[in-house]
Amino acid sequence: MSSNFGERIKISIFGQSHSEAIGVVIDGLPAGEEIDLEKVQAFMKRRAPGQHKYSTTRKEGDVPEVVSGLFEGKTCGAPLCAMIHNTNAHSKDYSNLVKTPRPGHADYTAAVKYGGFQDYRGGGHFSGRLTAPLCFAGAVCMQILERKGIHFGAHIHSIHGIADTPMNPVEITAEELAAVTAKTFPVFSDEAGLRMQEIIEDARLNQDSVGGVVEAAVVGLPVGLGEPMFDGLESKLASILYAIPAVKGVEFGDGFGVAALFGSENNDPFYFDENGNVKTTTNHHGGSLGGISSGMPLVLRAAFKPTPSISREQNTIGMESGQNETVRVIGRHDPCIVPRAVPCVEAAMAVAILDLYELQQKK
Numbered sequence: 001m002s003s004n005f006g007e008r009i010k011i012s013i014f015g016q017s018h019s020e021a022i023g024v025v026i027d028g029l030p031a032g033e034e035i036d037l038e039k040v041q042a043f044m045k046r047r048a049p050g051q052h053k054y055s056t057t058r059k060e061g062d063v064p065e066v067v068s069g070l071f072e073g074k075t076c077g078a079p080l081c082a083m084i085h086n087t088n089a090h091s092k093d094y095s096n097l098v099k100t101p102r103p104g105h106a107d108y109t110a111a112v113k114y115g116g117f118q119d120y121r122g123g124g125h126f127s128g129r130l131t132a133p134l135c136f137a138g139a140v141c142m143q144i145l146e147r148k149g150i151h152f153g154a155h156i157h158s159i160h161g162i163a164d165t166p167m168n169p170v171e172i173t174a175e176e177l178a179a180v181t182a183k184t185f186p187v188f189s190d191e192a193g194l195r196m197q198e199i200i201e202d203a204r205l206n207q208d209s210v211g212g213v214v215e216a217a218v219v220g221l222p223v224g225l226g227e228p229m230f231d232g233l234e235s236k237l238a239s240i241l242y243a244i245p246a247v248k249g250v251e252f253g254d255g256f257g258v259a260a261l262f263g264s265e266n267n268d269p270f271y272f273d274e275n276g277n278v279k280t281t282t283n284h285h286g287g288s289l290g291g292i293s294s295g296m297p298l299v300l301r302a303a304f305k306p307t308p309s310i311s312r313e314q315n316t317i318g319m320e321s322g323q324n325e326t327v328r329v330i331g332r333h334d335p336c337i338v339p340r341a342v343p344c345v346e347a348a349m350a351v352a353i354l355d356l357y358e359l360q361q362k363k
């Protein structure tokens with residue numbers, strides 16, 4: 001199983017949703033970096049399940065146990081390993097799903113690929129729960145990058161077509177990102193946020209689910225991060241973002257919107273600002289030119305599908321019977337993944353960007 005990412009900063013995520021624990025090993029962190037574990041925990045709490053009406057009711061503290069890699073509060077050069085114990089699994093909810101796979105989840109594909117030996121409980125290694133260790137790794141990388149003036153943040157861009165105020169891709173600041181990520185429901189417009197919460201609740205009551213888009217930015221990136229072709233900024237970020245379960249689309253800058261523009265509209269003119277720094281007046285490119293950071297805010301969006309596990313009856317196949325059957329999913333599920341996925345997107349970006357930053361340092 002390939003659950004590894006990175007060249008200089010290598011992360012390896014392990015565990016299953018209902019195994020004893022899940023966790024991450026982070027290799028290659030620069031030594032001597034102070035890591036505030038309370039801040040890491042606060043970041044992970046933004047993702048943790050069981051806290052809100054729009055979340056799964058599975059309650060997990062998601063307290064990371066750091067078993068190696070820190071000495072006197074600082075990275076010590078050894079791999080940093082954190083474990084997160086699974087304390088609230090209801091595995092019996094899954095006993096029927098091994099025979100009648102859920103439409104939209106990984107039950108069927110994992111069963112075929114692993115010949116029936118996959119841990120199907122709670123979605124196993126494919127569960128959104130595996131974003132808890134990703135958030136641990138991201139929070140660690142973020143602290144290192146923040147000391148270099150590189151700041152991350154994301155908000156709910158839309159849920160089921162209800163849109164928040166979008167980011168201003170030219171002027172977005174670290175302060176604005178900090179303010180929106182500090183909110184329990186991270187939107188710029190609280191009014192839009194209330195309507196989003198209503199639509200999630202309506203879907204839940206209707207035994208259904210909804211999807212949406214997370215918009216994220218990185219400010220303070222130096223010019224020049226990103227390697228040619230396969231290791232460009234966009235390639236690296238897309239690769240790690242698609243590892244977040246339920247992500248079905250990633251776009252940078254104006255993304256698919258650029259296809260409808262003229263070159264004269266899409267090109268971002270360069271200029272020197274009052275400090276002699278090179279900037280662009282617009283930011284259709286989203287901070288990446290040739291897969292290399294341009295010094296403008298990096299802006300991206302990740303689209304999340306509606307949660308596959310819905311409680312209404314659905315058509316599926318009988319893996320043993322060889323007949324068409326139906327399935328009813330019981331258990332505890334997010335009626336919408338998007339609110340809890342916001343920190344996951346920030347975390348994924350931080351891991352990829354620290355990796356590229358360290359690659360650039362070694363040049």
Ligand SMILES: Cc1cc2nc3c(=O)[nH]c(=O)nc-3n(C[C@H](O)[C@H](O)[C@H](O)COP(=O)(O)O)c2cc1C
Pocket residue numbers: 056104105106123126127128129131244245246247305307308309310332333334337340341344
């Ligand atoms: C934070 C988070 C929470 C999730 N919660 C659920 C859930 O409660 N129920 C569910 O069926 N899928 C949930 N998912 C999505 C599934 O894990 C995902 O759709 C599944 O593994 C199949 O992967 P794919 O959608 O990327 O193809 C969640 C994903 C994330 C990132």
Ligand SMILES: C=C(O[C@@H]1CC(C(=O)O)=C[C@@H](OP(=O)(O)O)[C@H]1O)C(=O)O
Pocket residue numbers: 017048049056057058060089090093121122123126127128129130132245331332333334
């Ligand atoms: C536990 C988490 O979310 C889980 C993600 C998930 C899935 O299929 O992705 C299915 C549910 O698992 P279970 O049936 O074991 O409760 C969610 O609760 C978490 O995010 O920490």
